[in-house]
Amino acid sequence: MTTLLNVKDLRAYYGQVQALHGLSFSLNEGSLVTLLGANGAGKTTTLRAICNMVRSTGGIEFDGKPLNNRSTESIVRFGIAHVPQGRGTFTTMTVEENLQLGAITRKDSAGIVSDIERMYAHFPVLKQRHTQQAGTLSGGEQQMLAVARALMLRPRLMLLDEPSFGLAPLVVRDLFGILGKINREDKVSILVVEQNAQLALELADQAYVIETGRIVMSGNAKDIANNEEIRKSYLGY
Amino acid sequence: MELFTNQVLAGIATGAIYACMALAVVMIYQAIDHLNFAQGEMAMFATFISWQLMQWGVPYWASFVITLAFAFVGGVAIERILFKPLAKAPVLTNVAGFIALFAIINSSAGLIWDFTIKQYPTPFGSSPFLGSQLISTHQAGMIGVTVLLLIALYFFFQYTRIGLAMRAAASVPESARLVGINTSWMIALGWGMASAIGAIAGMLIAPVVFLEPNMMGGVLIYGFAAAVLGGLTSPFGAVVGGFLMGIFENLAGTYIPGVGNELKLPIALALIISVLVVKPAGLFGRHIVKRV
Secondary structure, eight states: OOOOEEEEEEEETTTTTEEEEEEEEEEEOOOOOEEEOOOOOOHHHHHHTTTTOOOOEEEEETTTTTTTTTTTTHHHHTEEEEOTTTOOOTTTTTHHHHHHHHHTTOOHHHHHHHHHHHHHHHHHHHHHHTTGGGGSSSSHHHHHHHHHHHHHHHHSEEEETTTTTOOOOHHHHHHHHOOOOOOHHOOOOOEEEEHHHHHHHHHHHHHEEETEEEEEEEEEEEHHHHHHIIIIIOOOO | OOOHHHHHHEEEEEHHHHHHHHHHHHHHHHHHOOOTTEEEEEHHHHHHHHHHHHHHOHHHHHHHHHHHHHHHHHHHHHHHIIISTTTOHHHHHHHHHHHHHHHHHHHHHHHHHHHOOOOOOTTOOOGGOOOOOSHHHHHHHHHHHHHHHHHHHHHHHOHHHHHHHHHHHHHHHHHHHHTOHHHHHHHHHHHHHHHHHHHHHHHHHHHHHSSSTTOOOOOOOHHHEEEHHHOOOOOHHHHHHHHHHHHHHHHHHSSSTTTTTHHHHHHHHHHHHHHHHTTTSSSSOOEEEEEE
């Protein structure tokens, strides 16, 4: 298995405040990796640093190529789709326009049309609402739309920031089921940040636990889920 | 009745120009959250360029097109050189930038072409339109060109990928970057287009107000007022606001006793304030709700 994403000694700063203190981890091609940790541990910052949305130092390599000092929009063109916290929906635009925007860097218009149909097959509710303003969708539907928008890039790596946030448990199950399917069938590698550790560990192959900007634990997702000590001290369940 | 129809049609004709200016103002406002005080001066300068080209013997429509290209490039250049570096600066810094731009363009035009009033030709003629006394061919031309422009812009923003990208960049910049849109260049493109739209307004109104460095002062005030009336967040509202301004200005001047030409502007602005008291976001604007 080849390493797709390799993060080495990552430090990130908000103004004078340092949020990440030398964080290292890697993600293999085709795998589903989760970053766990409490509020404020630095999970979101890690994703934002990968897409250069926050000032950072250290090494970030994607498929062997360094991502440092590239603009956010050019990092997307490597095939990295980022679903931000709060979903980043284009609320004043229609559902279909949101999907088209996901593919705005692609040139193959026929492929885009067929991918939109594919997304409607994955998420039938989006098809029902394709002419509706995206801001009128429910939270769960907007999260589906955000994932679909990210997939429209035909990404090699998808970064998901708290996809379960604010969703009903049943909707979360549904969404995680779809994420697993995308990972297996479309061979999209996924890095997901979650507070819902139990659910994320069921889905993931690999897990890293972050505390105050450092990795404190890493390993096979099943092992971590089965280790009562880790669960109690870091994951709170 | 004929007087009424006549005033409404003439109002629509000048309203078309206000609509263009309002649209230009709204486009830049949507992109950078600031009002471009120099929008009128940019339009005036472009109009002088077209006049100069015609003085050198270039035919009207050729100089029209060259001027649009010049205005577009000029708009992009102003954004790149002056306002891109100010993107994260406080509001007042930006306001100072706009005022400086206003003064620089105004004085340069005066220096190059002096402040005397110049005749500006119309390609439409000024005979009665279709034999009717209600409206002149130039007024009809003003309306026609504006309507064509609005239709073209509608299709551009609604049905082209670059139009979609520009809308995305203006509405949620961070998400736009995350799908790979270069938002910085989208803003520059918006400046270029706003500048070109303003140039069209300038070239259409110049035969009416005559060409001089201060020709756009009043027009821009009406354009601002139209944009605020329609709602600064709504391009459609800005256009409707422009036409309403034009019509109302004329009707107030004609029918309210003692108003006449001199008081048209204050009356029109008073109307806007009354509308805004009832609808602070403008007729078509949205309240921006921010999550805290």
